[in-house]
Amino acid sequence: MSDCLFCKIIAGDIPSTKVYEDDAIYAFRDINPQAPTHVLVIPKTHIASVNGVCADNSAVIAHIFEVIPTIAKAEGLVSGYRVVSNCGPDAGQTVHHLHFHILGGKELSLDMA
Ligand code: AMP
Ligand code: ZN
Numbered sequence: 001m002s003d004c005l006f007c008k009i010i011a012g013d014i015p016s017t018k019v020y021e022d023d024a025i026y027a028f029r030d031i032n033p034q035a036p037t038h039v040l041v042i043p044k045t046h047i048a049s050v051n052g053v054c055a056d057n058s059a060v061i062a063h064i065f066e067v068i069p070t071i072a073k074a075e076g077l078v079s080g081y082r083v084v085s086n087c088g089p090d091a092g093q094t095v096h097h098l099h100f101h102i103l104g105g106k107e108l109s110l111d112m113a
Pocket of ligand 2: 046
């Protein structure tokens with residue numbers, strides 16, 4: 001999508017700090033980190049949010065979750081980490097291209113709401 005921030009990052013039109021890339025997904029450092037390690041993992045195909053996941057595109061979501069442990073290991077998150085996807089206004093979703101936050105590098109707050 002031409003007006004999507006994360007599609008522009010995938011295209012290289014907006015700079016980002018790459019952590020991982022393959023044919024289907026891209027991972028990069030969050031510009032406003034909420035933890036010592038804060039990585040965003042996104043599908044290269046535009047999906048607006050978790051609500052946009054369906055049988056036709058869910059293989060890339062499985063792939064993201066296959067790769068997340070590899071990214072976490074490479075980032076040294078040996079004590080654990082959190083994976084979060086905000087969906088819609090009540091969750092505070094600000095970028096409408098599906099993304100999974102990987103947060104770690106400290107003992108995370110359990111306050112989820
Ligand atoms: P969410 O609030 O779940 O939609 O998350 C969007 C995330 O994208 C936030 O954590 C932002 O800090 C992050 N973000 C916004 N713009 C950029 C950018 N240009 N590069 C990296 N991360 C970004
Ligand atoms: Zn997009």
